Amino acid sequence: MRSLSIAVVAGVVLTLVPCHGSAQSRCRPADTNSDHFVRIFNLMMLPEHTATRTRKSLPLVTSAQITVVTDSTVCSRAGQAMDSLGYARDGVTRPPSTIPLYVFQIGASYAVVDLLSPNDNDADLIYFFGPSWNSTGISFSQ
Amino acid sequence: MRKSRLWLTASAGVLTIALACHLDGPMSPIVPVPIRMSRFAVPPVPQVYTLSSQAGSSVELTGNNYPYNTWITVVPNGPEFMLTAYGPAQPPTGLVGATGAAGGRNGCALNAMLMYGGVATWFGPCGGTVGTDTVLAKQQWFLQQGPMPLDYPDLDCAPHPVTCHTQQIVPTTFTVAPIPALMVPVTAVPRTVQFNSVQYQEVTFTTGANPASIFVGGRVNGMPVITTSWVYTAADGTPDGNMCSGGFPYLYCQPYLHKSGRLVVKAFIGGWEQTSTITVQCLVGGEPALDDTLNDFRIRGDLLNVLVTSNADSSPSAGWTGQDWNRELSRHESGGVIWKLAYDAGYVFIPYEDPTSDAVHYHMPDSTYAPSSAPFPGATPYATVHDHPTKEDSVAYGWHANTQLPSGAITPCSRNPDDMMADGVNPAPLCDKALEDSATWRGDGPDIAVVAHRRMPEFQITNGAFIWRLNYPQTTPPTATPFRPSGGSVAQQKCAWVKKY
Numbered sequence: 177m178r179s180l181s182i183a184v185v186a187g188v189v190l191t192l193v194p195c196h197g198s199a200q201s202r203c204r205p206a207d208t209n210s211d212h213f214v215r216i217f218n219l220m221m222l223p224e225h226t227a228t229r230t231r232k233s234l235p236l237v238t239s240a241q242i243t244v245v246t247d248s249t250v251c252s253r254a255g256q257a258m259d260s261l262g263y264a265r266d267g268v269t270r271p272p273s274t275i276p277l278y279v280f281q282i283g284a285s286y287a288v289v290d291l292l293s294p295n296d297n298d299a300d301l302i303y304f305f306g307p308s309w310n311s312t313g314i315s316f317s318q
Numbered sequence: 319m320r321k322s323r324l325w326l327t328a329s330a331g332v333l334t335i336a337l338a339c340h341l342d343g344p345m346s347p348i349v350p351v352p353i354r355m356s357r358f359a360v361p362p363v364p365q366v367y368t369l370s371s372q373a374g375s376s377v378e379l380t381g382n383n384y385p386y387n388t389w390i391t392v393v394p395n396g397p398e399f400m401l402t403a404y405g406p407a408q409p410p411t412g413l414v415g416a417t418g419a420a421g422g423r424n425g426c427a428l429n430a431m432l433m434y435g436g437v438a439t440w441f442g443p444c445g446g447t448v449g450t451d452t453v454l455a456k457q458q459w460f461l462q463q464g465p466m467p468l469d470y471p472d473l474d475c476a477p478h479p480v481t482c483h484t485q486q487i488v489p490t491t492f493t494v495a496p497i498p499a500l501m502v503p504v505t506a507v508p509r510t511v512q513f514n515s516v517q518y519q520e521v522t523f524t525t526g527a528n529p530a531s532i533f534v535g536g537r538v539n540g541m542p543v544i545t546t547s548w549v550y551t552a553a554d555g556t557p558d559g560n561m562c563s564g565g566f567p568y569l570y571c572q573p574y575l576h577k578s579g580r581l582v583v584k585a586f587i588g589g590w591e592q593t594s595t596i597t598v599q600c601l602v603g604g605e606p607a608l609d610d611t612l613n614d615f616r617i618r619g620d621l622l623n624v625l626v627t628s629n630a631d632s633s634p635s636a637g638w639t640g641q642d643w644n645r646e647l648s649r650h651e652s653g654g655v656i657w658k659l660a661y662d663a664g665y666v667f668i669p670y671e672d673p674t675s676d677a678v679h680y681h682m683p684d685s686t687y688a689p690s691s692a693p694f695p696g697a698t699p700y701a702t703v704h705d706h707p708t709k710e711d712s713v714a715y716g717w718h719a720n721t722q723l724p725s726g727a728i729t730p731c732s733r734n735p736d737d738m739m740a741d742g743v744n745p746a747p748l749c750d751k752a753l754e755d756s757a758t759w760r761g762d763g764p765d766i767a768v769v770a771h772r773r774m775p776e777f778q779i780t781n782g783a784f785i786w787r788l789n790y791p792q793t794t795p796p797t798a799t800p801f802r803p804s805g806g807s808v809a810q811q812k813c814a815w816v817k818k819y
Contacts (some may be wrong), residue, residue, distance in 0.1 A: 191344055208795040212758040219753045228753065243392065260564065262727025267740030273724035289762045293726075296718040297678045298651060298706070300762045301729060302752055314731055315752040316678065318706045318762045 202276045203251035204291075206234060206244040210278050213289055213302065217242045217282055232304040233312040235283035245279040245286075254279040254288045257309040283299070325650070358385075362496035362589040369461045371399040371414075372487045373428055376462040382494050384456055386586045387542040389497040389532060392432055392451040394441050400486040401428065401467075405475035409445070409467055416490070420445035423466035423474075428485065429464040430492070438462075452534050454542070461492055486554035496589030497543050502526040503585050503596040509611050512600050513577055513812040521559075523548070524570040525594055527587045543569060544586040553577035553804070553814035577578075577812045580819060588729035601811035602801055605787065607656050607700060612664040615766070617656060619818035620667035621703065621779050622803060627652040627669065630707035630781045632675070634715055635735045636750075643676065643734070649714070653704030655687045656777070660696025667703070668693050676716025680704045687772065701787070702772055705779035706751075714747045754783055760798045761788040769796070 218239050220229045245251060245285050259273050276290040284307040291300060299316035365381035382390055394416035401419050403411045409419035411426060418429025426444035442449040467483045475482035493602045504525040511519045527541040545757055548571045552558040559573030578599040582590055601801040607617045629649050637648025654669035670686045685691060687699040717731045731749035739746055761778065769776045769788045778786040784800040805816040
């Protein structure tokens with residue numbers, strides 16, 4: 177229910193916030209950090225984790241369909257989606273963000289990880305999005 | 319039923335003998351007073367008994383009724399009382415103490431005695447210096463005042479018509495205490511066993527008494543030790559090993575063990591039932607703080623106990639009051655510091671509870687692990703510790719405001735069950751813990767930063783899976799070493815860590 181509500185909110189916000197395609201054009205390249213998250217997504221495809229995968233509305237895909245995104249257009253869209261989440265959270269309009277992100281494609285869906293923004297918590301957050309960049313949930317890795 | 323009948327028969331026999339003997343003074347009650355072992359769960363305190371100076375009076379040492387042989391000291395506290403003699407009667411007029419009055423027809427009169435069945439002991443030569451009586455006590459004991467002097471008035475104090483002596487009646491007191499003795503901490507040989515690579519292992523557990531002997535009556539006497547139970551419980555909570563029966567005076571036990579676990583041995587020593595415990599565990603190798611046999615692997619138990627401090631099994635919303643979190647109930651991260659003790663004395667864990675921590679946040683001030691905070695002289699900080707009490711797939715609230723999205727907005731993760739999005743209509747989304755991947759885990763970003771900042775390893779305790787050591791010095795990329803306190807393969811489960819006792 178909450179996932180649905182945040183998806184609706186994010187969807188609405190995405191249509192309201194002007195699109196600045198050039199604002200977020202950089203994805204972080206594959207490295208040991210992204211390897212870890214790719215492993216997590218692969219684990220979610222195992223039969224025993226169907227419920228976990230379903231909660232995040234992720235499709236059942238093969239390992240080959242889980243990739244680290246390098247396409248600048250997709251990266252830019254990921255940045256917009258993250259900014260939309262921020263607007264839905266506090267209602268404050270801000271300039272487009274530029275912090276590089278890890279962006280993952282999982283079939284037609286996406287996941288985004290930001291390891292560079294201030295983080296006073298003891299976890300790395302994973303933001304899941306559907307094919308149209310509607311938010312489908314958030315997990316944390318720790 | 320058969321036992322009861324046998325006991326009744328034995329009691330009747332004692333009754334018959336006792337009646338036939340016509341013993342002077344009070345008789346021991348025929349029916350033994352039941353002994354409750356719970357009485358002996360704590361170290362004994364000295365007992366003070368009051369005995370009337372009146373000839374033939376007695377008092378039972380009810381507070382020193384032991385189920386097993388126990389050395390006790392009985393100290394007469396006085397006061398002395400007056401014995402008055404008429405004419406030339408003996409003993410003559412004078413003050414009388416616990417050793418009584420000498421010189422009469424019955425040898426010794428009005429002397430205090432310790433009585434056990436038909437056995438009596440005294441506090442010194444009749445009429446002499448009063449001393450402490452040290453006896454091996456068991457079950458019912460009595461203090462008894464001796465008889466009046468035996469007089470023949472016609473011969474001993476004529477013309478006094480009735481008696482030659484009268485006595486002053488006063489309360490006298492005696493202090494009774496067991497001779498202190500402690501249980502020797504139980505030892506295990508071999509000290510560690512790699513249960514994951516052997517089918518079983520014979521282990522010898524040994525205990526004893528300290529002191530092992532005492533000097534009484536001009537000779538050395540062994541300090542009685544009665545082991546009342548030997549119990550070995552594996553780390554998974556199941557009994558293990560062919561354990562010795564309780565109630566036998568054995569100071570060692572040699573079971574064949576199959577799994578890591580804890581031996582608890584109880585023994586009656588020095589007037590109370592004492593307990594000693596030791597664990598037998600596998601070495602993990604490469605991590606001395608976790609292989610600290612000198613301190614019975616206590617760091618392992620301390621690390622597992624951090625999850626208890628964290629209320630790790632609480633529901634995500636437990637403790638939410640509507641305005642704030644009640645930390646007594648809420649799930650929150652906890653931790654502390656492992657210190658290396660001086661002189662190779664092993665390791666000690668000092669907990670630190672962050673008053674601001676939540677399910678996904680824990681902050682330890684630098685001063686907590688500064689050398690100036692050493693809990694013992696010469697101790698040095700070895701590693702810091704915190705736990706991740708949230709299980710896979712479980713929701714966690716908390717989320718500090720300075721955990722941000724790239725835009726600078728705070729993360730949408732719900733901070734509490736009432737948290738709303740900016741529209742005031744939609745609740746903030748619940749954020750749940752992702753699956754853990756032991757193959758690639760090196761710590762989350764903030765934790766890796768903590769290791770770099772503190773310049774020492776960091777132990778991370780997860781709820782239900784691994785305990786990780788984020789290694790220091792850090793490499794590129796950083797590394798983490800997993801330790802498995804429970805679960806895993808059958809062989810790994812045989813090496814499960816033992817929780818605190």
